[in-house]
Amino acid sequence: MAMSKSRRFSLYYFSSPQSFYPLAGAMQPWFAALAVLLCAAGLYIGFFVAPTDAQQGEAYRIIFIHVGAAWMSMFLYLVMGFWSGVGLVLNTRLSSMVATALAPTGALFTFIALWTGSFWGKPTWGTWWAWDARMTSELILLFLYVGFMALQAAIDDQRRADKAGAVLALVGVINIPIIYFSVKWWSTLHQGASVSLTSAPTMAKTMLLGMLIMALGFWMYSIAATLARVRCVILERERHTEWVEAEIGRQT
Amino acid sequence: MIRALAWVLRRDMLLAFRRRGDVVNALVFFVIVVSLFPLGVGPEPNQLRGMAPGVLWVAALLACMLSLARLFAPDHQDGTLEQMLLAGEPLVVLVMGKAISHWLVSGLPLVLIAPLLGLQFDLPGNALAVLSVSLLLGTPVLSLIGAVGAALTLGVRGSGVLVALLVLPLFVPVLIFGAGSVGAAVAGTGAEAHFLLLGGFLALSVVLAPWACAAALRIAME
Numbered sequence: 122m123a124m125s126k127s128r129r130f131s132l133y134y135f136s137s138p139q140s141f142y143p144l145a146g147a148m149q150p151w152f153a154a155l156a157v158l159l160c161a162a163g164l165y166i167g168f169f170v171a172p173t174d175a176q177q178g179e180a181y182r183i184i185f186i187h188v189g190a191a192w193m194s195m196f197l198y199l200v201m202g203f204w205s206g207v208g209l210v211l212n213t214r215l216s217s218m219v220a221t222a223l224a225p226t227g228a229l230f231t232f233i234a235l236w237t238g239s240f241w242g243k244p245t246w247g248t249w250w251a252w253d254a255r256m257t258s259e260l261i262l263l264f265l266y267v268g269f270m271a272l273q274a275a276i277d278d279q280r281r282a283d284k285a286g287a288v289l290a291l292v293g294v295i296n297i298p299i300i301y302f303s304v305k306w307w308s309t310l311h312q313g314a315s316v317s318l319t320s321a322p323t324m325a326k327t328m329l330l331g332m333l334i335m336a337l338g339f340w341m342y343s344i345a346a347t348l349a350r351v352r353c354v355i356l357e358r359e360r361h362t363e364w365v366e367a368e369i370g371r372q373t
Numbered sequence: 374m375i376r377a378l379a380w381v382l383r384r385d386m387l388l389a390f391r392r393r394g395d396v397v398n399a400l401v402f403f404v405i406v407v408s409l410f411p412l413g414v415g416p417e418p419n420q421l422r423g424m425a426p427g428v429l430w431v432a433a434l435l436a437c438m439l440s441l442a443r444l445f446a447p448d449h450q451d452g453t454l455e456q457m458l459l460a461g462e463p464l465v466v467l468v469m470g471k472a473i474s475h476w477l478v479s480g481l482p483l484v485l486i487a488p489l490l491g492l493q494f495d496l497p498g499n500a501l502a503v504l505s506v507s508l509l510l511g512t513p514v515l516s517l518i519g520a521v522g523a524a525l526t527l528g529v530r531g532s533g534v535l536v537a538l539l540v541l542p543l544f545v546p547v548l549i550f551g552a553g554s555v556g557a558a559v560a561g562t563g564a565e566a567h568f569l570l571l572g573g574f575l576a577l578s579v580v581l582a583p584w585a586c587a588a589a590l591r592i593a594m595e
Contacts, residue, residue: 224455264542284592
């Protein structure tokens with residue numbers, strides 16, 4: 122890799138909270154705007170363009186929110202685990218801050234996925250909740266997010282909170298596939314539920330398009346929300362520094 | 374290394390022997406929780422037989438978790454833990470010793486008394502044997518994973534509730550296949566696959582958990 126003469130172009134320049142703070146502030150509105158645009162487009166396609174499903178009627182339209190939220194809930198845990206690992210190995214403060222900032226968004230998407238799944242289940246399966254493999258492992262994922270946030274909130278020493286959370290997130294990352302397959306085999310052992318998502322018919326192109334656009338919109342929302350939250354975390358943790366005092370003085 | 378392991382084991386067993394009340398309390402808790410279920414759901418033998426694996430396993434999970442608070446906290450208070458961190462022996466080995474002694478004190482008694490409780494639930498003979506083997510394979514995993522949770526919450530306020538929040542979701546696979554093996558034995562489909570998976574969990578947690586636990590202890594004692 123060619124070394125840049127100017128310090129400004131080094132990737133590590135932004136690993137300091139002080140220099141990342143303005144960068145996050147500059148990027149955040151763009152991602153937020155993209156999130157609004159993509160979600161609006163996705164919802165428009167979902168509600169007005171996509172055809173009515175032959176089997177499930179109008180109720181299926183909840184997948185435009187449900188599937189994207191479920192994807193994000195799992196993906197964000199991996200991202201959180203990644204930044205936790207980086208923070209633990211390289212001892213970079215910003216990585217841990219990002220992991221902390223990701224957790225509430227991940228928990229939010231997990232909750233949305235469960236909530237919309239329940240709304241979808243009522244008209245199509247006739248029940249609010251079934252002990253289906255995906256629903257159960259999503260519920261356990263929510264517990265893992267809650268555990269991560271509770272652990273970080275309970276520890277007063279900031280560095281210890283970061284590192285303890287990081288160990289927990291990594292343990293969770295190893296466990297997620299184990300939990301998923303356990304629950305999957307468990308629910309196939311209990312044949313009673315007779316609930317299956319896999320028998321869904323092949324999807325119309327507009328449906329798939331709407332779903333992908335919504336998922337992309339959720340991506341943008343996650344990035345925007347995380348950047349906004351990480352800015353708050355930076356200000357809170359660096360409040361004793363001069364640059365934060367100057368920053369707050371400038372804003373008020 | 375073996376000597377260090379033996380030292381931790383000997384010390385913890387001696388401490389547990391001197392404070393027998395703690396060991397007995399966890400066991401009595403297990404017995405009481407299991408005995409409450411028939412009172413709650415009614416005494417029909419068929420229903421009880423169906424519930425027995427899950428009830429026994431969930432009660433074992435809770436009993437195991439209750440004693441986690443005592444795993445590192447007393448050593449933390451009297452400074453032994455600091456000496457362990459400073460010792461020349463690898464912390465992973467010492468942590469392994471702590472986990473093994475936790476299992477001997479709070480896991481093994483459950484394994485031994487569970488068949489008796491299974492009889493109260495009208496489980497057939499082969500299911501009782503399967504129950505014992507599944508607990509024998511599963512409870513060490515609980516001790517090992519629990520040790521990570523105990524190390525993470527060491528000295529944190531409200532650590533008793535917090536450790537439950539962290540550890541119980543991670544216990545899910547063990548619960549599924551532990552209770553599943555007994556269910557399979559009752560249904561007559563054989564429990565070998567469940568045992569293999571439980572053994573797999575045990576092997577994985579023996580390799581990974583002491584390592585994560587040692588890292589968590591170092592973080593807690595920084």
